[in-house]
Amino acid sequence: MYRYDEFDARLVGDRVAQFRGQVARRLSGELKEDEFKPLRLQNGVYLQLHAYMLRVAIPYGQLDGAKLRRLAEVSRRYDRGYGHFTTRQNVQFNWVGLGDIPDILEFLAGEGLHAIQTSGNCIRNVTSDHFAGAAADELMDPRPWCEIIRQWSSFHPEFAFLPRKFKIAVTAAAHDRAAIAVHDIGLRILERNGVVGFEVHAGGGQGRTPLLAAKIRDFVPETDILDYLEAVLRVYNRHGRRDNKYKARIKILVHELGAEEFSRQVDAEFAAQGGHEKIALPQAEIDRIHAYFAPPDFVPVSAEEAALFDAAQAADVDFAEWCGVNLHPHRQPGHASVTVSLKPVGGAAGDATAEQMDLVAGLAERYAYDDIRVSHAQNLVLPHVPVVHLYALWQALEAASLATPNESLITDMIVCPGLDYCNLANARSIPVSQAVAQLFAETKYQREIGRLHINISGCINACGHHHVGHIGILGVDRKGEEVYQISLGGRADEKAAIGGIAGPALKAEDVPGAVKRIVDTYLSLRRGRDEIFIDTLARTGMEPFKEALYAAA
Amino acid sequence: MTSVRPKLKPDTPKAVTAWATRTGRSVWMRQDGTWSENVGEAAPFLGVEAEVRLAEAMGQEAVVTDPYFMEVTESGRIAGRETIRETIRATGPTFIFGEGI
Known part of the structure; x- marks a missing residue:
């Protein structure tokens, strides 16, 4: 695991001190909320439905015991005794007071943790395969590259105020567990003729306009990758829309220009880099970062x-x-x-x-x-x-209730906080997920159904990744009533797809039954236990599922 | 503003709600202009008076953040299109952590 050096510690410490001053000025009224908001967001602080929420970065999702214990202590000392782990591999504390946040950040910094770039229109936490460095199907460990990108993107002055937030994911396995197709940039690590490099995808994302990333380069050698990323970001920063928040993500630019033209512009920018602008990552630096991620001394198992x-x-x-x-x-x-x-x-x-x-x-x-x-x-x-x-x-x-045997089964749902916590949400997510889970609680039944991903979002921002759920559930507001739109056929792996809306939205109480009818349809249509839900759906199309879904209507 | 809420007509009874700047907790304006964390103490306002009260709230940056109108009945109960949202805001999440549904 990467360890802070003196420079990192100083950088984070200075940032905490700076934010402490900004908070003091906000609490005195010297700073108005409109002035303070961009400052707090740059430090991971949101104002949610019930309280301030602090999002803490967990770079590429990696912790050790000391770091996790520190997060536990934050939740105990400053929150309500729990934390929420997110789809960006971060953690959120939902009940913190503004006056406490500088102390929390100082406490976290003592263990090499921070909240920098967990919000705002900047490059966010780089995410990766949660089995990185361990998976049998992995070409190599992607974490050193996540760390190299993290260091390059932290406080990068040119990319501190992008048109919109920017998310990068890295994978090195054939089976994509990092969902690279729905990221602003998705990187797949490859080896070609003994040279390590990256297949580069750009312009993916969810939200109100879900789009899959397009491949814009087959292979960028490892020493060039930061320069190439810089070229992508530069084209986006120059041409990404700033006049309309809903059209500001890179996916809109790539879509409107077309992947080919976007790629051409990036290549031109990349070719034009030279002199002091060129990073040309030295091999010694690549090796230095890799050394932090050496595998543990595995004990032999007799x-x-x-x-x-x-x-x-x-x-x-x-x-x-x-x-x-x-x-x-x-x-x-x-x-x-x-x-x-x-x-x-x-x-x-x-x-x-x-x-x-x-x-x-x-x-x-x-x-x-x-x-x-x-x-x-x-x-x-x-x-x-x-x-x-x-x-x-x-x-x-x-x-400790941490051994539910449900990884990738129907109760292993991705769920955003929804209207129970979120100031942007239109509908609740968690109670819906709980009601669905109750219906499929029996483990034997879940195993019989097999791999099936349900993702639930409480609004169109899609924090619950509903677009790429095998079954996606989106909560919407219909004249003051929470209703839920079902989509089918999404997936976030190497065969990534955006789900299609199945039909009219349903009332909350009708969602569990609807999911049950979808599952029953699958069980009746599948060609065997090896054909998982998403494959049956791909073979049969949506029609039989739609028929079952709305049969009772 | 942290969020944009629906516009309400002048003759619709409304409470002034916001977040306490220091704690982030939801608060509601009482009749005397002070703030309460108890929605039951929210005062209903109408017409011009409501606008005046909201303007007062907006001038209290150190005390409250992002004040806005919330639809209520004449007796001050939460009402209107955002009843679910405002009820959750007033009473907390609708599930108890660790106890399921």
Whole structure:
């Protein structure tokens, strides 16, 4: 994991001191809200429905025990004893007071955490594969590149006031777990003739105009990638619309110019760079950052220890069930990656109490090489766990309601805070997700259904990623009533697609039943358990699902 | 403004609501112009008086942030198109964390 050097610590410390002064001036009335708002947003502070909300950056979703414990302490000392993990692999505290925020930021800085660029029209937290550095299907670890991009983009003076916010995701696996197609820039790491480089996609995004990113370059060598990103950002900064917030994202520019023309302009900008403008990342710097992400010293797992793991599964059906769902193949023999579910049936997706955070921190230190990730699906992940520790780990997680065996199953929903917390939302998301989860609570039933992603947003801004849910649910306001639009066929992986709206919106109480009818239709149409929901839908088209969905209407 | 709310007609009873600048908590203007965290103490205003009260609130930057009109009944109960939003704002999230639905 990257560790702050003296320069980083000073930079963050200075920023905290600066914000402390800005808060003091706001509280005295010297600064008006309109003047203060851009300043607070640059420090991750929103004013939500009930209170200020502080969003803390977790670069590419990576934590260690000490960092997670620090977040737990913030929630205990300054909030209501819990935090909310987000689809940008960050964490949010929903109930903080403005006067406390400088102290919170100072407390976080002591552990190498901050809230810089978690909001505002700048380059936001770079996200990645939550199994990075562990996944068996990965070409290489994408985290060093996330860190290099983070360092380049932090406080980049040219890109501090972009037309709109800007999100970058990086993956290095064949199976895209970072959703690169719905990012402003999506990078896929490749190797060509022994040279590491990037396939570059641009112009993806969700919100009111969902668009998939277009591939604008097949291959950019690693030493050129920052210069190339700079060229993309420069073209966007120059031509992106500033007159209309709803048309200001890069996706609109790429769409209106066409991917080919956009790519041509980026190439021209890239070619024109020279002299002092050229970054031309030195190999020594690439190597220096990579050194922070060296794999842990994996302990060898003996055949006897592996047999103990097998025996534990044979003896405990609940443990075996959890292993069957929440473990992911690891590149290192005798190891697995573990999803710590933050989706208990009846809970709020992505929420964790201070006690749960402390527990996971301790378990990571004890059993998992002190490495923790936040997934964009709002779960926690222990990327490296020797199988011999899995039973003890599971028992501890189970006792803390963190072992729901539902990774990528129907109750593992991505859900935005919705109208229960958010000042922009039109409808509630969490209660709808809870009602749907209750209907599918039985694990055996969920496993029978198989992989199925439901994503729920409480407004068109799509923080719940409803456009790319296999089943997407969008809450809208209809003359003061919360109603929910169902979309089908979205996906965020390497076959990314935007879901199609199935038909008229439904009342909240009708949503669980509608989802049940969709699922029943799938179960009746699938060609076997290997054909997951999204594949059946692709084969049959939406019609049979629409018929079932509106049969009762 | 943090958010743009629907316009209300002059003859629609309305309360003045905002966020306390220091804590961020939702607050409502009482009849005497002070602020309460209890929506039950919100005073209904009409016509020109409502406009005057909102202007007063806007002048209290150090005390409250982003004041706006919220539709209420003549007795001060939350009403209108934003009833769900304003009720949640007044009473908190509609689920209890950790206890499910």
